[in-house]
Amino acid sequence: MKQTALITGASNGIGLELAKIHAQKGGDVVLVARSEDKLAQLAQELTTEYGVKTWVIAQDLSAPNAAQAIFAETEAQGITVDILINNAGFGGHGRFFERELVKEQQMIQVNITTLTELSHFYLKGMVERRRGKILNVSSTASFLPGPLQAVYYATKAYVTSFSQAIAEEVREFGVTVTALCPGAVATGFVEAGNLQDVDAWKNAKTPREVAEYGYNAMIKGELVAFNEAKLKFALEWVIPFLPRKMVLKMSRKAMEKSK
Numbered sequence: 001m002k003q004t005a006l007i008t009g010a011s012n013g014i015g016l017e018l019a020k021i022h023a024q025k026g027g028d029v030v031l032v033a034r035s036e037d038k039l040a041q042l043a044q045e046l047t048t049e050y051g052v053k054t055w056v057i058a059q060d061l062s063a064p065n066a067a068q069a070i071f072a073e074t075e076a077q078g079i080t081v082d083i084l085i086n087n088a089g090f091g092g093h094g095r096f097f098e099r100e101l102v103k104e105q106q107m108i109q110v111n112i113t114t115l116t117e118l119s120h121f122y123l124k125g126m127v128e129r130r131r132g133k134i135l136n137v138s139s140t141a142s143f144l145p146g147p148l149q150a151v152y153y154a155t156k157a158y159v160t161s162f163s164q165a166i167a168e169e170v171r172e173f174g175v176t177v178t179a180l181c182p183g184a185v186a187t188g189f190v191e192a193g194n195l196q197d198v199d200a201w202k203n204a205k206t207p208r209e210v211a212e213y214g215y216n217a218m219i220k221g222e223l224v225a226f227n228e229a230k231l232k233f234a235l236e237w238v239i240p241f242l243p244r245k246m247v248l249k250m251s252r253k254a255m256e257k258s259k
Helices: 013-024 036-050 066-076 101-129 150-173 207-220 229-237 244-255
Strands: 004-008 028-033 054-058 083-086 132-137 175-180
Touching: 004 013, 004 101, 013 028, 013 036, 013 083, 013 207, 028 036, 036 054, 054 066, 066 101, 083 101, 101 132, 101 150, 101 175, 132 150, 132 207, 150 175, 175 207
Parallel strands: 004 028, 004 083, 028 054, 083 132, 132 175
Antiparallel strands: none
8 A cells, every 4th residue: 555654854864865765665755844945856856756646845843833734734635644754853052051042942843842743633643544653753862861952852852752652552553653763863964953073973874874774663663763783772771870970971072072
């Protein structure tokens, strides 16, 4: 059965690669991001190369009514969303008290609020049809506090926790929810978040690597998916047993920029 996936943040990075992967498998795609031109170009490429249906919804996900507008558009066009991929998100480097509050508020809106609202809107239909999948792109950052990226780390902690909780709620209805928790990824996220020269991104994975891992984990219905085994081991079996102050110092050091 051909399935339609709605992907946020589809104009670049992991989202763009997820759209390509789904289209390669013959699935139709609803592409969501701010840049209508980029989305239109991608939609044309996917339709031409793979013969799939594509829809473009240009929407600023930091707007308070973004999720409602996206859902209303798919309803108006009679699109059944079988797979929801909440990929859009961004971070920001610096001390919390020195950063612009509006940027932190926008981060919370995109990373938490819009993701939550989209999940709510589309889960209802999935539960009724007794099939469907959600992939929430979280981060290994969700497993510890993040000095110099305090709000970003906190938003991802929400995403990982929320994903697991609703996964259990909808399991009996044949619906799965997967939290993808990659480490550093070489995307526009780095420049947008002012993360150039941060040590943690020196050995970043490619968007394609992460997208393929996450897509396969979603198809399998995995609960939490780590694409890096060493990070998974450290976060699950080492970090939880260390003193909190030590963890904070380690986390901060990872986010500090090279002199």
